[in-house]
Amino acid sequence: MSLRFFNTYSRQLEDFEPRDPASRKLDIYTCGPTVYSRAHIGNFRAYIFEDLLQRHLELRGYKVHRVMNITDVDDKTIRGAREAKIALQKFTEQFKQAFFEDIETLRIKRADEFPSATDQRYIDRMIEMINTLVSRGLAYQAEDKSVYFRINKFPDYGKLAHFDLTQLQSTGRVKHDEYDKEHIGDFALWKAWDEEDGDVAWESPWGRGRPGWHIECSAMATALLGDQIDIHCGGVDNIFPHHEAEIAQSEGVTGKKFVRYWLHCAHLLVDGQKMSKSLGNFYTLPDLLKKGYTGRDIRYALMRVHYRAPLNFTWEGMEEARQALARIDEWLVRLRETAGDKIDNKNVDLELGQQFEEALDDDLNISAALGFLFESIRETNRAMDRGELDAASAKAWLNWWERVNSVLALEIETAVVLPADVAQLAEQRENARREKNWKRSDELRDRILELGWETRDTKDGQKLAPHVKV
């Protein structure tokens, strides 16, 4: 089966074919964070979806070039910097740092480029694009000195969101400059400076000001990836107006179809409502780490539901993630033991089926893919229980897992080294057990547990594992 994705533009599943299939190269542009505060895990759901997409495309042999922008100038960043009484750049820098820490914790592959909106190179590009739009009559400078996109001149405007422009209703979320714009739907390309902006301003043919939000993505995407890109992703809330505006701006300048496949991720909900900063119902990564969950627990919890379905965040879901991962961990330990000295044999051939990647081919059907993984785990465990899995087969499964894990990125970090004091207590306990001194053995078990290690008495003797606090 070939790869297929649900394209927001057509609202249909489409077979995937990049611009240049022969080269196996493709470009992805993804909308990144606005760095005015720490991103919340709802934001990361989108980034994890994009990571899954990239990793799966790579498993399928594509060379992915991905760009993720950083929005480091807008109303919120300016307000934040003013309140903190520090320069905009200094203010946003801390959240950029935090963002990079968080994506590392979540094992999200870094994009090839992380362009910032305030980079002079892109400011220049934005001005150049706006100039072209103005010269073509697609944009105009209004009374308030800001420059707006004239949506009536762009017939395709509204096609991505499937909106009828005459039906647009204000939600009151945004203040309108209704008196200055020709049409309520016209959006700002360049915002004229006002007092609130302080020293945040760039010179332009239209006077001092700053870029509108949408234009940065058009500028950075076309500057780094050219006039046409294969895949563009983001959260569903970006469909309108942001991505709609990007299409209008980019195509208004280049005259070419901007994006081949638009992929959008549904929201993370909490208590059945969208997780968002404005509602205040959000968690950040450090919030969850403080509760004892690891980056991969969170990765699993955010990844396990199909990207187009809403995902309700719950503590029960976090617990489920932790348990499911423990199951994978144990399976790998067993497989490695079974593989024995075949462990380094890279030549083990395997005919273990393609069901995992085939599920992902189908619009990233992660649930079906995980279903197949866990089925495989149960079957191999059963075989190992009976002693029917030979070393070569175990190694074959490990090789298979490597492929799977290149997409999931869920394998536990290399085993933690046993601290000396724990090792010593463990040895004493071994001795106590040999003498069948159960009282002493149990005491030592408690003391080892206090040090954060769990004792497991198996057929092959005592084993220790880090204790996960619940």
Added chain:
RNA sequence: GGCGGGGUAGCCAAGUGGUAAGGUCGCGGUCUGCAAAACCGCUAUUCGCGGGUUCGAUUCCCGCCCCCGCCUCCA
């Protein structure tokens, strides 16, 4: 009101015109001196509701209900 997404077991969730994957919880078993952990097994006569098409519908069609989102700077 317009445009989307979703409604399948206690919870999460896949799926197909032919009789419901998987995870988690719970229960039972194996192992153990006892535990814990792990592993194995069991757990939906039924897929929001009502019609229709069909030999057969959770799946297709029609109508309705509920939840969530977007409707001009939110991932």
